[in-house]
Amino acid sequence: METFEQREFPMRDEDFWSLSRIAYQHTGIVLGEHKKNLVYGRLSRRLRRLSLKNFAEYVALLESGNPEEFDEFVNTVTTNLTSFFRENHHFDFLKTTIFSDWVQSGRPNFLIWSAGCSTGEEPYSIAITVTDHFPKPKAVKILATDLDANVLRHARNGIYEYSRIEGLEKSLLSQHFQRDKQSNTVLVKSHLREKIVFNRLNLLGNWPMKKKFDVIFCRNVLIYFDKETQTRLVARYVDQLSSRGYLIIGHSENITRLNTDLEFVGQTIYRRRT
Ligand SMILES: C[S@@+](CC[C@H](N)C(=O)[O-])C[C@H]1O[C@@H](n2cnc3c(N)ncnc32)[C@H](O)[C@@H]1O
Known part of the structure; x- marks a missing residue:
């Protein structure tokens, strides 16, 4: 099976854990190992849009303190499922x-x-x-x-x-x-x-x-x-x-x-x- 490092946008373990740490520090959201696929899926769209080659570049962009991309990152890691009169x-x-x-x-x-x-x-x-x-x-x-x-x-x-x-x-x-x-x-x-x-x-x-x-x-x-x-x-x-x-x-x-x-x-x- 294809590993995360072999995918279109290579994501090393250390890249994933850097993203997980950034998400936790700024939003409180815990992105554990089981969220790897979800993180890859949601963020690869950002990498494509930004013409980045891999997740290491994306982590570097976030760590450079880019506020617009930071907001995009936050919007991407939240889960927004809801409905009218949920839990009535x-x-x-x-x-x-x-x-x-x-x-x-x-x-x-x-x-x-x-x-x-x-x-x-x-x-x-x-x-x-x-x-x-x-x-x-x-x-x-x-x-x-x-x-x-x-x-x-x-x-x-x-x-x-x-x-x-x-x-x-x-x-x-x-x-x-x-x-x-x-x-x-x-x-x-x-x-x-x-x-x-x-x-x-x-x-x-x-x-x-x-x-x-x-x-x-x-x-x-x-x-x-x-x-x-x-x-x-x-x-x-x-x-x-x-x-x-x-x-x-x-x-x-x-x-x-x-x-x-x-x-x-x-x-x-x-x-x-x-
Ligand atoms: C699953 S939705 C819940 C929506 C609604 N309360 C409901 O129960 O249907 C969770 C929401 O929490 C927000 N959220 C997550 N972390 C947050 C934080 N640190 N500060 C404010 N909102 C946050 C997300 O953006 C998301 O819209």
Whole structure:
């Protein structure tokens, strides 16, 4: 079988581990041995575009501190899989439990953060749930952040292939999306877009947000990090949550033993104890 060193763009072990180290230092994403094929596949497009001969040249380019290529590299190593109303039970919990908490609290405003929002399906699903089920939707604002500039651009544009929303209830489609039959796409209507601020943010870096959040969605992001990064990040989420705020994570993630300031309140849903 052809080795990585014999492929169109030779990739030596040391090149792969240099890329893995750079990704880890800047994004927290762990690229282990089993990701070699994926890294090769995704980055060979960059090498072709840049007319480079091998991965050693690509590593040298990144290490020379080329900011544009650095962003391209980051965009390439992230995995952005998402969908509207993914893990729907979280949206049910928002509707049933969290919204009734908020109504009882009598507070005037609420903030939700979608951390690692990818192409925007998650924050738009939150915005739809707020609009359709919270009695005072105007009181809720959503911050949506991601490190990958490409997915963030897509999220801001709010244009999706029709097939991405086809499975949603018909009433949701007409209320919240404008269909363009010619291009077979939909545009998210402005009442949803206005609820969301999209910003680029590396979860490993500084967080400029001064306000605390009532709910943080960080779903299917922690899974790419090692235990040390997960522990640090969850502690920062706890600090960034308002009193008795909620942290919602992805289906294959488990933070039960990572932080004692959180209590488990439902499937992959945690709440600040104080
Ligand atoms: C699989 S997607 C999850 C999307 C959505 N939360 C969901 O569950 O459907 C993971 C996202 O995390 C983002 N991500 C990875 N590392 C990050 C980091 N260090 N800072 C911010 N976002 C990051 C990726 O760019 C990607 O869009």
